[in-house]
Amino acid sequence: MDLNISVELTSAKKQKPEIDQLSFGKYFTDHMFIMDYDAGKGWHDPRIIPYQPISLDPAAKVFHYGQTVFEGMKAYKTAEGRILMFRPYKNLQRLNRSNARLSIPALDENVIMEALRKLVLVDEEWIPDEQGTSLYIRPFVIATQATLGVSPSEQYHFMIILSPVGSYYAEGINPVSIFVESEYVRAVTGGVGNAKTGGNYAAGLKAQQEATDKGYSQVLWLDGVHRKYIEEVGSMNVFFKVGGKVITPALNGSILDGVTRDSVIQLLRYWDIEVEERAISINELVEAYRNGTLEEAFGTGTAAVISPIGELNWQGDKLALNEGRTGPLSAKIYDFMTGIQRGTLEDPFGWVVKL
Amino acid sequence: MDLNISVELTSAKKQKPEIDQLSFGKYFTDHMFIMDYDAGKGWHDPRIIPYQPISLDPAAKVFHYGQTVFEGMKAYKTAEGRILMFRPYKNLQRLNRSNARLSIPALDENVIMEALRKLVLVDEEWIPDEQGTSLYIRPFVIATQATLGVSPSEQYHFMIILSPVGSYYAEGINPVSIFVESEYVRAVTGGVGNAKTGGNYAAGLKAQQEATDKGYSQVLWLDGVHRKYIEEVGSMNVFFKVGGKVITPALNGSILDGVTRDSVIQLLRYWDIEVEERAISINELVEAYRNGTLEEAFGTGTAAVISPIGELNWQGDKLALNEGRTGPLSAKIYDFMTGIQRGTLEDPFGWVVKL
Ligand SMILES: Cc1ncc(COP(=O)(O)O)c(C=O)c1O
Ligand SMILES: Cc1ncc(COP(=O)(O)O)c(C=O)c1O
Numbered sequence: 001m002d003l004n005i006s007v008e009l010t011s012a013k014k015q016k017p018e019i020d021q022l023s024f025g026k027y028f029t030d031h032m033f034i035m036d037y038d039a040g041k042g043w044h045d046p047r048i049i050p051y052q053p054i055s056l057d058p059a060a061k062v063f064h065y066g067q068t069v070f071e072g073m074k075a076y077k078t079a080e081g082r083i084l085m086f087r088p089y090k091n092l093q094r095l096n097r098s099n100a101r102l103s104i105p106a107l108d109e110n111v112i113m114e115a116l117r118k119l120v121l122v123d124e125e126w127i128p129d130e131q132g133t134s135l136y137i138r139p140f141v142i143a144t145q146a147t148l149g150v151s152p153s154e155q156y157h158f159m160i161i162l163s164p165v166g167s168y169y170a171e172g173i174n175p176v177s178i179f180v181e182s183e184y185v186r187a188v189t190g191g192v193g194n195a196k197t198g199g200n201y202a203a204g205l206k207a208q209q210e211a212t213d214k215g216y217s218q219v220l221w222l223d224g225v226h227r228k229y230i231e232e233v234g235s236m237n238v239f240f241k242v243g244g245k246v247i248t249p250a251l252n253g254s255i256l257d258g259v260t261r262d263s264v265i266q267l268l269r270y271w272d273i274e275v276e277e278r279a280i281s282i283n284e285l286v287e288a289y290r291n292g293t294l295e296e297a298f299g300t301g302t303a304a305v306i307s308p309i310g311e312l313n314w315q316g317d318k319l320a321l322n323e324g325r326t327g328p329l330s331a332k333i334y335d336f337m338t339g340i341q342r343g344t345l346e347d348p349f350g351w352v353v354k355l
Numbered sequence: 356m357d358l359n360i361s362v363e364l365t366s367a368k369k370q371k372p373e374i375d376q377l378s379f380g381k382y383f384t385d386h387m388f389i390m391d392y393d394a395g396k397g398w399h400d401p402r403i404i405p406y407q408p409i410s411l412d413p414a415a416k417v418f419h420y421g422q423t424v425f426e427g428m429k430a431y432k433t434a435e436g437r438i439l440m441f442r443p444y445k446n447l448q449r450l451n452r453s454n455a456r457l458s459i460p461a462l463d464e465n466v467i468m469e470a471l472r473k474l475v476l477v478d479e480e481w482i483p484d485e486q487g488t489s490l491y492i493r494p495f496v497i498a499t500q501a502t503l504g505v506s507p508s509e510q511y512h513f514m515i516i517l518s519p520v521g522s523y524y525a526e527g528i529n530p531v532s533i534f535v536e537s538e539y540v541r542a543v544t545g546g547v548g549n550a551k552t553g554g555n556y557a558a559g560l561k562a563q564q565e566a567t568d569k570g571y572s573q574v575l576w577l578d579g580v581h582r583k584y585i586e587e588v589g590s591m592n593v594f595f596k597v598g599g600k601v602i603t604p605a606l607n608g609s610i611l612d613g614v615t616r617d618s619v620i621q622l623l624r625y626w627d628i629e630v631e632e633r634a635i636s637i638n639e640l641v642e643a644y645r646n647g648t649l650e651e652a653f654g655t656g657t658a659a660v661i662s663p664i665g666e667l668n669w670q671g672d673k674l675a676l677n678e679g680r681t682g683p684l685s686a687k688i689y690d691f692m693t694g695i696q697r698g699t700l701e702d703p704f705g706w707v708v709k710l
Contacts, residue, residue, distance in 0.1 A: 025414065025503020032413060053410040058387060058516050059380065063497050066421040066553025067560065103560040138503060142418050148380025148493060148518060150556050150590060152564060161413050163503060183545060188579040190540030192558045198421025199554015201505050203547045205422065205458040209507060224543040225580050235505060 010050035022166030039154035057146035067143035069098035103152035132167025175310025179216035188224035193254035236299030237261035296327030365405035377521030384478035394509035412501035422498035424453035458507035487522025530665025534571035543579035548609035591654030592616035615655035651682030
């Protein structure tokens, strides 16, 4: 694969948004990375160019058969001006697992890492440095071949775009209310639930919309087979503290193998807190809630890092967790994770990568 | 909604492919239809323009979250030069059901029908008229809003593109070999399996690819819950003739409500052949095969109309149906359906619409 990334700088830099105007994935930086794939030729022409629209044939397979994958990661600027990323290779490995599941040709992780580094440095002045802000990085692949046969595309674009993002919560971390979904299903074992592909998110829109209408910020998905085991929340994995130990759904093939999830598990074990990865039924949680042992619940994901859950609505029953306030364990994990991500705390795991 | 469709004709007509060069969805006509949606404004600016690439922001939601739906239908040219379509309103109603499931704003079916009619007439000279050929019509919707939040888009394109297609099978109808999939799952009740959305097809690519590598032309999906009930084949519904009567999986929410399926059921009843729509386990089929009552199997869909199944591979066991030849019922249905679609047989159901 060609490691030589060409760079064409913009002649007209955009105005940067005010920090308090930032919302998730709304503004994009001055440049983007793009690389093409053609069957027989492989991935070629890696290049950084001014951020601009892309032109595709209306028959491009991405418009019809959803052959796409993506990743989401962040870069932070420290007080001393260093640029840090959190476990980027984990995301690139997952990207290739998603590619394999969606019949998309593998990417060279070292080339992508170099593309990432170069692009972030080109747009370095876009990285906000206030507490809670960061540069969100969105690598993605789309199938571009212009034929309507249902088969893997013979042409693709791999792209990276960057978006400065504000604090996920206005003031630090705040508990969210979650609706436990009993009608719609997001994914099932044997399907593509553990790949980061567009169709999984499309499949969740309607449930998410109905939950929003009822005043809930996210849905908690149950498994598609028994319709009772906890899966994940919107774009977060989920953890529960029950009777002093922490439980989280095992990676069963239908949920995403979250980088934050993996990090939190390692962190808890580092702190000598017991963690179990296993099947957890909604009944087990309701039972624990009733007998007073369900102490805390929180979601984990790149966007919010840790998102404490203040309420779970299960078929109309409202379970208030830790009296609707952020639990002490959630807060402790949040402080540690964001501290090492921003370089204000020492990183005992070697997770942080300086660009 | 604005019923006024503007028309901009191309100044450079393309060369038309030779009939024997046609393969599915490879060549496109000189024009396309496009219409936009903006929240607050609704669908607007319906227009026919020269077939051309579309330009989208790299953050357009279609590239990330798979918010797409599509339809597939055909127009035929009769010996007398009439242009016929088969039950187009059924497709447009299904399009709106898909829209609703994917949180896409509804389309006015009359406007879309008018757009279809106008576009097909503008490109009328592209409709091939040889036996077995037709003009494939692909209406589709893509989410175009350029923000990365996971929520329904506030902007869309609705488009129609046209592709002259050859006979699905070189010489009339020929039986296909089908691999019964036991590892991968396409869809599950509560999911989006009954919507015609890109993610369902992306989810099937890997199984399809593995089946192709083993020499099979399609996979037969089993249900995602019990992993034993028959669902559908690639892009076809499926029927079995067992002991004189015909059975087909019921519309359980995870399979597509095929227009051809519905038509075949009506046709069989018109012929006084008993049809059951119900759950069918793979074991029931194997059992019927063993005791000699599994007489025929065939898929139904817009592309192939009727596709007889000559072999089913279930976990290595090869079930040869009707000795691998097209069964008499499959042939009879094929002849009738294609006859009324092309206007050579009388249409007792009022299915055929003249443009
Ligand atoms: C479906 C889903 N689950 C979980 C996560 C959390 O994964 P990560 O911690 O790697 O961001 C995400 C977001 O990436 C997601 O989209
Ligand atoms: C998944 C799926 N099932 C079944 C069908 C058959 O439907 P129809 O007869 O409406 O073409 C199709 C094709 O449209 C399909 O994509």
